[in-house]
Amino acid sequence: MVSSTTRIALVTGGNRGLGQEIARQLATLGMRVIIGARTLAAGEEATQEDMFAGLMVSAKVLDVTRPEQIQIVVKQIVSDYGRIDVLINNAGISDGWQRPSTVDLDAASMVLNVNLLGAWMCAREVIPHMKANGYGRIVNISSRLASMATMDQWQEPAYRISKVALNALTRVLASEVQGTGILVNAASPGWVRTRLGGPNAPRTVEQGADTPVWLATLPENGPTGGFYGDRVLLPW
Numbered sequence: 001m002v003s004s005t006t007r008i009a010l011v012t013g014g015n016r017g018l019g020q021e022i023a024r025q026l027a028t029l030g031m032r033v034i035i036g037a038r039t040l041a042a043g044e045e046a047t048q049e050d051m052f053a054g055l056m057v058s059a060k061v062l063d064v065t066r067p068e069q070i071q072i073v074v075k076q077i078v079s080d081y082g083r084i085d086v087l088i089n090n091a092g093i094s095d096g097w098q099r100p101s102t103v104d105l106d107a108a109s110m111v112l113n114v115n116l117l118g119a120w121m122c123a124r125e126v127i128p129h130m131k132a133n134g135y136g137r138i139v140n141i142s143s144r145l146a147s148m149a150t151m152d153q154w155q156e157p158a159y160r161i162s163k164v165a166l167n168a169l170t171r172v173l174a175s176e177v178q179g180t181g182i183l184v185n186a187a188s189p190g191w192v193r194t195r196l197g198g199p200n201a202p203r204t205v206e207q208g209a210d211t212p213v214w215l216a217t218l219p220e221n222g223p224t225g226g227f228y229g230d231r232v233l234l235p236w
Contacts, residue, residue: 002032002056002081006030006031006032006056006081007026007030007031007032007085007086008031008032008034008077008081008083008084008085008086009023009026009031009032009033009034009084009085009086009087009088009216010033010034010035010036010073010074010077010084010086010087010088010122010126011023011026011033011034011035011036011088011090012036012062012064012087012088012089012090012091012118012119012122013036013037013064013090013091013092014033014034014035014036014037014043014046014059014088014090015035015036015037015042015043015045015046015059016042016046016194016195017192017194017195017196017197017205018090018141018189018192018194018196018205018208018209019035019088019090019091020035020046020049020051020205021205021206021208021209022088022090022209022212022213022216023035023052023057024051024052024055024057024209025206025209025210025213026086026088026213026216026217027052027055027056027057028055029213029217030056031056031085031086032056032057032081033055033056033057033058034057034058034059034060034073034077035047035057035058035059035060036059036060036061036062036064036073036091037059037060037061037062038061038062038063039061040059040060040061042059043059043060043061044059046059047059060073060076060077061073062091064091064114064118064119064121064122065110065113065114065117065118067121070118070121070122070125071125074122074125074126074129078129083129083130083132083133084126084129084130084136085130085133085135085136085137086136086137086138086139086216087122087123087126087136087137087138087139088139088141088212088216089118089119089122089123089138089139089140089141089166090141090212091114091115091118091119092114092115092141092159092162092196093110093111093114093115093159093196094111094156094158094159094196095107095108095111095156095157095158095159096155096156097155097156098155098156098157098158099154099157100154100157103157103158107158108157108158108161111158111159111162112158112161112162112165114162115159115162115163115166116162116165116166116169119140119166119169120169123138123169123173123184126138127173127177127182130177130180130181130182131177131180131181131182133181134180134181135181135182136177136180136181136182136183137182137183137215137216137217137218138173138182138183138184138185139185139186139187139212139215139216140166140167140169140170140184140185140186140187141186141187141189141212142163142166142167142170142186142187142188142227143159143160143163143188143189144188144190144229144234145159145160145163146160146163146164146166146167146188147227147234147235147236148164148235148236149235149236150235166186167186167227167236170184170185170186170225170226170227171225174224174225175225178224178225181220182224183215183218183222183223183224184224184225185215185218185223185224185225185226185227185228186226186227186228187211187212187215187227187228187229188211188227188228188229188234189203189207189208189209189211189212189229190202190203190207190208190229190230191203192204192205192207192208193205194208210230210231211228211229211230211231214228214231215228
């Protein structure tokens, strides 16, 4: 049962991998978590797994490239619970081993639409409700591959560029909402064993979810406008 003090969280791309583990950890902390999935069947199948037994988790159809779906989901959450407290912008895709000099621009455009514009549209929809409630935590799932300070490889160019832009979005949103009770940060989960990360990744989803969950539960005086990995500030 949801009480007036229960935090309400939306996790995009929450039906598998990192997003699913973030949802589980938030729900374990007592939050009411709504996971967004591209199909209702995928979302509902995820919520019925044993990892969510006894937890407050449900699913909504949410393709972050479709602004009308984002608007509908946010309105439904606010209608059902009176507010939305946490947004985890986790939905993401990669363009793989494309070369930047010969990139398929249609594929690159799709990566940017999901990783950057999808997160931007979600933030745009939730921020007015967070402002009205005087509380909000927005976590953008980024990557160390987006660090301009350490970037020295060409692989996944659209993915890298989308995450660099997502970091910039984090900064400008944090600046705009400063003092409203909303904290906006970016998190790198590291190379995690998921469908996107592959079986050879060195980190578990539990390890990858730790920093996003920490940022989603920051106290009032917590940091904002930062880029974190393993709870440590990373270079832009």
